[in-house]
């Protein structure tokens with residue numbers, strides 16, 4: 648029976664909740680493995696595990712220690728979720744100096760006890776600290792995605808990596824998006840609330856609304872555009888070709904928007920790098 652250890656770095660427990668969201672199916676998975684260490688069971692440490700799974704970004708010295716411990720003790724290490732895979736939302740802190748962030752939270756009373764984990768100057772993805780064998784991106788990943796990866800590893804197979812862009816799974820019609828043309832598809836960027844009516848069947852980008860689908864990895868069944876009439880915000884992380892997501896997205900927009908209209912794209916960092924700032928070149932460009 649394979650042994651599995653799971654742990655949390657700078658995460659919100661959402662990825663572990665997604666594992667538990669398998670409901671009774673979690674018993675099938677856990678029945679086929681021995682859980683030797685996890686926040687969902689009462690263990691203090693472990694010697695070795697066949698598979699280690701870590702949720703969350705690497706944001707403190709304690710996270711670095713945990714990441715190294717898992718790497719040393721586990722034969723296979725999985726980055727679970729977008730924070731572990733790309734830094735996720737915690738990576739947005741990399742836009743600011745650490746002292747400014749601490750000052751904004753604690754004022755002039757920044758706690759300094761040696762018992763409190765020390766924040767790193769920059770938040771990192773797990774693979775910026777230790778070697779990662781497999782990634783299960785998503786914020787959080789779908790329960791079945793976690794199950795499929797675990798079942799593959801238990802059976803001695805390689806988990807399947809989903810690499811296509813989000814648009815491949817999206818049910819909205821995209822008549823003009825990928826067609827070579829002379830005219831631009833839309834004449835400007837619009838906010839969702841600016842429109843009286845959003846065509847629920849037509850691609851958001853073709854309606855002038857920013858959707859991160861072209862640069863975002865498949866895997867969530869394109870839930871927001873397909874099921875919720877909301878554009879994608881990129882929480883599954885980038886496709887392998889689009890790791891510098893914001894730049895790649897500007898590239899995608901260039902073919903559908905006149906250059907002048909692109910100037911009105913507000914908050915390009917928040918839109919383009921919300922989940923991937925930790926793996927981006929942007930902080931270096933702005934002097935961080």
Ligand code: SF4
Pocket residue numbers: 657658659660661662702703727728729730731735736785786787788
């Ligand atoms: S990927 Fe999302 S759900 Fe998972 S730890 Fe990060 S913020 Fe939470």
Ligand code: SF4
Pocket residue numbers: 813814817818819820821849850851852853858859860861869872878879
């Ligand atoms: S709505 Fe978004 S995800 Fe769907 S096809 Fe258009 S750009 Fe792609």
Ligand code: SF4
Pocket residue numbers: 813863867868869870871872878879880881882883884
């Ligand atoms: S459609 Fe985009 S924002 Fe919505 S869940 Fe999927 S990846 Fe995340």
